[in-house]
Amino acid sequence: MAEETRVGTEVSLAVGEIVRMVNTDVIAAYPITPQTHIVEHLAELVADGKLDADFITIESEHSALSACLGSAAVGARTFTATAGQGLELMHEVLFVASAMRLPIVMAVANRALSSPLNVWGDHSDVMAARDAGWIQIFTENGQEVVDTMLCAFRMAEDRRVLLPVMVNIDGFHLSHMIEPMFLPSQKEVDAFVPPNHYPFPLDPNKPVAMGDFAPPIIYTEAKWSQEINIEHSAPVIREIWGEFATQFGRTYRPVESYRAEGAKTLLLTMGSFSETAMTAVDKMRAAGIDIGLIRIRLWRPFPFAEFREAAKGADTLIVLDRAISFGVGGPVAAEARSALYPMEKRPRVVSFVGGLGGRDITVAGFEEIVKRGKEIAAHGSPREFEIFGVRE
Amino acid sequence: MSKNETELTWKDIEVGAIACDPGSARGYKTGDWRSQRPTYNHARCLKCGLCMIYCPEGCIYENAEGKFEASLFHCKGCGVCAKECPTMVITMVEEG
Structure with a gap:
């Protein structure tokens, strides 16, 4: 049976705890309501020496996700989080991350879009990003957020998937709730989420060009291979949820x-x-x-x-x-x-x-x-x- | 890649469409974008090399005879070389 601890905490902080427990290497994020508590907690964990990660305090969401491209491409376990306007500012880079097959995990504290300015929750942000080629999962309560975050790293980094994963957490209605949740032990996290072995890390001794130029003669082939890839991720997603159920006793389905x-x-x-x-x-x-x-x-x-x-x-x-x-x-x-x-x-x-x-x-x-x-x-x-x- | 790009199928695309052969742009002909080509009056050329330095495509080189010329495989006909040449040796000529 799973060795878990039942804690009462804010859902955003629990996201940070999972990012810590999977030993994330790089976090590049810009704070934006209602995602703020996630990145604040991570900044604290890094500052306190509880998580040995590079926390890149970047000047915008566009840069945050761009930094994530680089860190994922060298094989570092990479996390970012955003919401609302922030996700829209990332928009261009979202497509690059998925097409380059970079396993980035992103928590989105779903928020309405301006104007008029509104920081509260709805799904306008993610719906505008639905065609960006990311695996997108919705969560309903704190426990699901914890479990989905854990699975998201597995899914993103699986050799058969290699895609960025977006974990959608309703802004305030879920991100700011204080709920009882089962948090896994470090031993269990280590057993469930192995180290990231990105198979094509940037290497000066083996130079490659990523995001290269593709004229009409080859672009269709590139896009079709991307489509087949995300379609083929579905059975792997189910398989990982199945393994999660075996280890933790909680079942998730598409x-x-x-x-x-x-x-x-x-x-x-x-x-x-x-x-x-x-x-x-x-x-x-x-x-x-x-x-x-x-x-x-x-x-x-x-x-x-x-x-x-x-x-x-x-x-x-x-x-x-x-x-x-x-x-x-x-x-x-x-x-x-x-x-x-x-x-x-x-x-x-x-x-x-x-x-x-x-x-x-x-x-x-x-x-x-x-x-x-x-x-x-x-x-x-x-x-x-x-x-x-x-x-x- | 061993196959010509016209023969590549989607299954041949590397993960993330990574180009594993660096410098593959060398084989990509941009010369057919050109509507004008640079021509040199070598008699007046000072061989200062500014055309070579300014060329945004890096396609101007010094040939075996010590004369500057543009590789028409890559030259897009932008005309920067003709504009920058201090002795106006380079004339842009309409492609036929």
């Missing part, structure tokens, strides 16, 4: 279901609001309402097979997005529709956007969403998607 068996109406959520949604499902089930919940944990690469399996049999899938793709609607709903379309019998997708910029959605809120979702499923809506909780 798509999770909650009381979804036989339900004709399903809710679909991502991130920490899923926990509120579960409570709402319990309450509605107790009141005899037909409802279940599915949650996407692995957002990229998108788990098509698992998602279809989880959604099949339902008549209605009510999707809650915490971001707007302006002029379209909810990005998760768009993905869900696209994934379900090839199925002969598929649930009707009803799309809601809500929880923007830190606006809470309570249990009662989810009950309202389900009520309105069922109405839309039966009678339609004048809109492609509806926004929840807006004052008319």
Whole structure:
């Protein structure tokens, strides 16, 4: 059985503890709310001599991720963290990190985007970065953050993967919670996360060119090899979660279901609001309402097979997005529709956007969403998607 | 890489599209981007070498006869050499 200690701590600090325990070599990060506690804690650990890492105090997020490219390329275990505007300032470099196959782990304390300026949580930041070629995982509570962080280093650095991994942690609603969590012992971390052996480290004796020029004659081949690579990372991700379950007894899957068996109406959520949604499902089930919940944990690469399996049999899938793709609607709903379309019998997708910029959605809120979702499923809506909780 | 780039498949791409043969840009012809080529009036040339120094492509060299000329495999025809030459030895001529 796992030798773990149960502690009560802030989720951001627990992220820092995992980064310490895996003996990270380089941290290059710029502080930005609500990610700040993660990097502050790491700076403290390095300053106190508890983590032997280079903490690069960089002048912007663009530079932070650029520094991470270099450190990952020499084979150093590399971590960064950001949020909101910071992730957008990294945007250009995100694509470089994945295309160069550099195993960087990044925690994102998901935050709304300006303007108007808002430091609170939603998924606008990550949705704008969804096509950047990173493995992207969403977390729902402190324990999941700890466990996902541990797995993220394994996934990123696996010889069969070699991709950057983004761990999404809802800003404030999750990043700033103080929760009871099981933290692994050092022995267990060492057993689960071996040292990073990046197979192609920069070496003056064996010079190579990274991020080289690729004219039209070869660019398509380069991009296809990148696509095949991220698709092939999915079974490795499942394998690592499987090993984690064996060692630690907690199971993670690309798509999770909650009381979804036989339900004709399903809710679909991502991130920490899923926990509120579960409570709402319990309450509605107790009141005899037909409802279940599915949650996407692995957002990229998108788990098509698992998602279809989880959604099949339902008549209605009510999707809650915490971001707007302006002029379209909810990005998760768009993905869900696209994934379900090839199925002969598929649930009707009803799309809601809500929880923007830190606006809470309570249990009662989810009950309202389900009520309105069922109405839309039966009678339609004048809109492609509806926004929840807006004052008319 | 042993294969010509037109023969390479996606499976031949190195991890992260790393170029394992340094200097591979040497084999990349940029000469066909050119709309004008530099021509030298060697009779007036002082052999100061400024054309060679200023050339952003590094494609101007001193040939076996001690005369400067541009390698047309890489010359993009930018005209910096003609602009910088103190004795106006270099004239840019339209490519035919």
